[in-house]
Amino acid sequence: MSAIQPKVGEPPVSDELKLVQAAKAGDVGAFEELVRRYDRNVFRIAQHITQNREDAEDVVQDAFLKAYGNLNQFQGQSKFYTWLVRIAVNEALMKLRRRRPERMVSLDEDVKTEEDSLPREVADWSPNPEQQYSQAELRDILTRTIQGLPASFRTVFVLRDVEGLSTEETAEALDLSIPAVKSRLLRARLQLRERLSRYFQKRESADGRPKHESGDANQ
Amino acid sequence: MKCAEFLQELTNYLDGVIDDRTKAELEDHLAWCHNCYVVCDTTKKTIEIYRDSQLYELPDDLRTRLRTAIVSKCQAKKKTGPERV
Numbered sequence: 001m002s003a004i005q006p007k008v009g010e011p012p013v014s015d016e017l018k019l020v021q022a023a024k025a026g027d028v029g030a031f032e033e034l035v036r037r038y039d040r041n042v043f044r045i046a047q048h049i050t051q052n053r054e055d056a057e058d059v060v061q062d063a064f065l066k067a068y069g070n071l072n073q074f075q076g077q078s079k080f081y082t083w084l085v086r087i088a089v090n091e092a093l094m095k096l097r098r099r100r101p102e103r104m105v106s107l108d109e110d111v112k113t114e115e116d117s118l119p120r121e122v123a124d125w126s127p128n129p130e131q132q133y134s135q136a137e138l139r140d141i142l143t144r145t146i147q148g149l150p151a152s153f154r155t156v157f158v159l160r161d162v163e164g165l166s167t168e169e170t171a172e173a174l175d176l177s178i179p180a181v182k183s184r185l186l187r188a189r190l191q192l193r194e195r196l197s198r199y200f201q202k203r204e205s206a207d208g209r210p211k212h213e214s215g216d217a218n219q
Numbered sequence: 220m221k222c223a224e225f226l227q228e229l230t231n232y233l234d235g236v237i238d239d240r241t242k243a244e245l246e247d248h249l250a251w252c253h254n255c256y257v258v259c260d261t262t263k264k265t266i267e268i269y270r271d272s273q274l275y276e277l278p279d280d281l282r283t284r285l286r287t288a289i290v291s292k293c294q295a296k297k298k299t300g301p302e303r304v
Binding site: 069 | 227229230231232234235236246249254256257258259260261262263264265266267268269270272274275277281282285286288289290292293294296297
């Protein structure tokens with residue numbers, strides 16, 4: 001089995017540094033180019049964390065404005081994107097805490113769940129599981145499934161596997177150690193896999209519906 | 220190698236950050252352990268499905284609106300001087 005292929009198409013870092021330097025010198029157009037480059041990523045990350053569209057819109061604005069206001073503190077040791085993600089994750093977590101004050105939301109949350117044990121559901125999946133569902137159904141399944149993960153697992157998975165940050169960049173953006181990132185990533189991947197198996201496993205029934213139709217992926 | 224040991228290395232294996240010797244041990248395990256093969260294969264599919272899913276795409280009109288708001292606030296900040304944080 002081959003390893004996962006990394007995402008391609010990242011713009012060169014030197015070009016990005018020039019934009020940052022121009023923005024620091026007062027060129028708002030250069031900063032606008034940085035916004036164009038990363039607004040989609042910031043929006044996705046924010047919505048994955050906050051699980052709320054309006055909050056995600058606010059996070060995009062607040063994160064870029066905070067980055068602009070603090071550009072002088074960006075020293076260039078890390079990529080601008082990693083620095084920006086760090087700001088955006090913090091803004092998103094603040095929104096989440098505001099909406100759910102009853103729950104402590106922290107990236108330090110190292111949740112032990114029953115699902116940490118060995119996988120229980122080892123039935124193989126259909127060859128093209130995503131094609132069993134319409135795009136809207138698939139999106140709904142994927143959204144509900146990932147929303148069921150603790151925020152700390154969800155965030156690591158999104159940065160590493162959806163946005164394609166390296167383990168080191170994820171650790172830097174979330175202020176976590178590399179072993180903590182790896183441990184959360186493994187558990188997030190296994191839990192998502194386990195939950196998706198309810199929908200994607202090979203099945204005997206002819207009606208094309210999962211056996212656990214009423215099962216709540218968020219439990 | 221036991222299944223629990225295999226799972227501990229699964230993330231490194233899928234990310235391709237593993238030495239040749241451990242990789243050979245993992246692939247030897249995969250060759251005879253069907254359950255771990257399925258877990259490994261479906262975990263890989265899980266990652267690929269999420270990566271390709273385009274969940275939460277930013278619609279063009281909203282994107283333009285947000286960018287316009289950000290740029291105009293940056294312009295305003297530029298006039299009033301740097302933010303004190």
